[in-house]
Amino acid sequence: MSLVVYLAAFVFGMSSLLVLRRPRTALRKPLTLSTCVAIVLGAMVFVCAAPATLAAVNGLTGVPNFGAPMTYGMLSAYSCAMLVLLVNWRGGPRERVRRMVLRSVTAYGLVVLAIVALFALADAGTERLTDLDTYYANTPFMREMILLYLVGHSAATLVMCAMCLRWAREVTGLLRTGLRLILLGTLLDVVGFQLAKYTAVVARWTGHDLDFLSTHVAPPMASLGAVVCSAGFALPRLVPPARAQWRGLRDHRRLAPLWYLVRSASTAPEPPTDWWQLPQVRLQWREVSIHDALLALAPYFDHRVRERVRDTALAAGRSPYEARLAAEAAMLTDAARRAAAREEPPETDAGYRLHATEVSGTSGLVELAQALNGAVPAATTSNAPSAPSAYDGAARTSMTGSMKEPEEPHVA
Template sequence: MSLVVYLAAFVFGMTSVLLVRRPRRALRNPLAVSTCVSILLGALVFVCAAPATLARVNALTGVPNFGAPLTYGMICAYSCAVLVLLINWRGGPRPLVRRLVLRCVAVYGVLVAAVVVLFALADARTERLTDLDTYYAGTPFMREMILLYLLGHAASMLVMCAVCVKWAREVSGPLRTGLRLIMAGALIDAVGFVAAKCVAVAARWAGHDLDFLSTTVAPPLASLAALLCSAGYLLPSAVAQWRAWADHRRLAPLWDLVRSVSTAPKPPTGWWQLPQARLQWREVSIHDALLVLAPYFDHRVRQRVRDSALRAGHPPHQARLAAEAAMLTDAARRAAAREEPPESAGSYRLHATEVSGTGGLVELAQALHRPPSRTSAHDGAAPSSLSGSLSEPEEPHVA
């Protein structure tokens, strides 16, 4: 059982490492801090709940079952962290968020203190590593301590389920899927862990033996809940990294064309640089290179290619992209040959600089990736294959 619990703790802990790659920046973000604190506390709960850890803690302290209030206190702290995460996730005025967080911490702080006091008052001299909840279900003070931590944990999981259901209706894509995974994990935690233990404890009160629900059923379901919650936390970030990696690759033709004139600082290299960081560096460097090449834009090239593409029946947006790709290719050739700027040079905004994000740059890169098949852009031919259209643009303006 300890191996399963330690594995769940490892998965939970690695989630926080993957979510927070830049600790200094993350510490300035309350949402990032609350997310990682809740995940780390969840990992500590699994570590503390492992029978091997319980035996070691009991031996080090010399107090039988000292691991019980330690584990239950960690569960209460984790439940509080989950609610704080939800408060920060929902957002709102900072004074209101701060008040709600302080109230939540105060309530669960009292709960942790009550767990410790009840354990101190109880008579729990027999060490139990796997069935403490059911073994001491009828023991004064221990009974109340067990019920308190179960009710406190159940409340936070049910609130998390309700909030995830509400938010999942307002968002879409990977975030909605992530919320559903978190909701499924919280539901399994509430039903599979808390409810199973409550039924086992109630059975002891009634004189029956359903200890297997607490010792055999609850721990694996808690591990499964942790796995689902971890997947829910990671999914939006993983999808964003995958899309960044795809955009980084699609920008390669454009970067290969303009990299020689870019004056942006060289990006840091290393395996630890994730796709989003690499994409950000490439995007900044490309925009810098476009500014350098702007004086070399020959609008006669652009107009010839655009008119040729329109006559060939291409949509205006595709014709504009083809014309800008041809003009940019010609500008890069002039800059590399150290030629003088053309007489028709003037101020012009590329479509890629008019839209936010990397979408415009990707379109331009794909237009470069499909060069004219017969005549070079310098000769005024339109590309034989153009990139896909996203929207109908306004007419290009030449100052």
Template sequence: MSLVVFVGAGALALAAVVLFRRPGTLVRNPLSVSTCVAISLGALVFCCSAPVTLAAVNDLTGVPNFGAPLTYGMLSAYSCSLLILLVHWRGGARERVRRMVRFSIAAYGPLIVAIVVLFVLADARTERLTDLDTYYANTPYMREMIVLYLLGHTAAMVAMCVVCLKWGREVTGLLRAGLRLILIGALLDLLGFQLAKYTAVVARWTGHDLDVLSTSVAPPMASLGALVCSAGFVLPRLLPAAVAHWCGLRDYCRLGPLWSRVEFVSTAPKPPAAWWQLPLERLHWREVAIHDALLALAPYFDDRVRQTALSAALDSGRTPHEARVTAEAAMLDAAARRAAARQAPLPTPSSHRLHATEASGPGALVELAQALARTPAPDTAGEGTVKAFQD
């Protein structure tokens, strides 16, 4: 059972780490703060509910079952944080948001106090690490404590389901997908974890024994719900960045033919070769270095080469844009060959501006790279920079 709940804790902790990767930006955004607080509290709840943790807490405090009010109080705080998260997520007038946040705290604050007070009043001297809810289901004060924490968590999950259903009809894309995942996770918690707990406790009230629902069914369902919910929390924030970095890595690789052709003339300072450098950062540096190389090769651009290649491309049926890129690739190839051979710059170099230097983003450079890949590369090994061989 400890492994099951630790899996749920790990899933929520990972989601919190992903969202907390930029603390400076996060603290200025109430939505991000409330999201990380809710996910972190969820991870702590799973850690505290593990039998290994409960035994350690009980031994440390010397109070049998001290881990119960700790876990239940933290679960109530987690439920409150979910409601606050929903309030911030929905947004609205600032005063209304603050009022709803204060209302949530006012509702769950006394609930947490009541859980602690009821535990103090109860007679719970026998340590129970896995079946406390059912073992003490008929014990005065413990019975009320168990019902209170379950009702508080149920209210939060029901509210989450209602908001996800309503809001899911108003939004599209990744946000809707994230809301659906959160809804599924909340339903797994309601129908799996909480329904199993309620059934097992009520069975004890009526003289029956369905403890297996509380000890064997509820924990894995809670962990599964946490996994799905954590995916819903991070999907709208993480997936766009992941897609952007994937596209950046693709463009970085596609710029390879162009970079290998002009690398020997670039004087741009090289970034530190760190394996953890993100693809978009690598792409940005390669763009800068290529533009620097194109600037260095400008004195070698020959309009005659470009015009000849342009006419040939148009005659072969290329569109005007394709013909322009092909001609510019031919002119760049000839310039790289002259520079690699350490020839003098042209007396009257071309004043033509490359499409790759006019357009923003890596798309135009990628087009030039793909056109250049169709021409044989000059031998530029060991040639140094243009500045070096011009001296």
């Protein structure tokens, strides 16, 4: 039993580490802070509820069942944290949010104090690690303490269900998916944990024995519901950054042909090679270095190369955009060759700007990198007197499979 509960606590707690990516700025963001507090409190509930933890706490304090008010108080604090998280997540006027948070903290603070007071008044001298709720279901003050923590937890989950249902009708996408996961996890808690506990306790009141619901059904269902809830809270916050990092990794790899062509001309600092650098950081370094290299190669641009490839591509029926991209790829390859051979720059207009430098983001650079596959043959024959046929092959090759209409650029 303890192993299962500790595993749930570990999974629950790990989601807080994923959300808390930047601890220094988390304290300035109520949503991030409340998310991490709620997840950590949820993990602590499972740690405290494990029989091994209860036995250790009871032994250290010398008070039989001291772990009970500790666990129930932690569960009440977790219920409050979930409400505070939803209030901060929903947002609204600052005063209204602050007022609702204060009300929740005050109400559940009183519940925790009442749990401690009732335990102090009760006579619970027999240690029970797994069936305390049903064993003491008819004991004065213990009965009220058990009922109080269940009712407090039920009130929080019902409010969460209502808020998630109402809010899910107003939003779409990942936020709606996250709300549905929270709702599913909350319903698992209501049906699998709370209903099982209520049924077992009421059965004791009426002289029946349904303790297995409290000891064997409720704990794993509570663990499952908490894990699903944590996924609902974490999903809308983690998926967008994960997608951005995946795009960064993809674009970093797609820029490789362009980078290998121009890197000898770049004067930018060497990019970091540490394995822990995020893909977007690597992409930003590569993008800056490529732009620096393009500036260094601009004096070597031979516009005769560009015009020949462009005219050949247009004659082949390509669109003006495709023709321009193929022509610029051929001209850049020729410029890189001239710079590597330390040739004199051609006497041409130096004011021309590549399409890749006119668009934001990395989309233009990626398209230029894809077009380079067909630019090498054109560059190697740029000084040949009868070059159009060679450029025709280069233009055709550079446009197969990689020539598309400009994609909507994204900021790296």
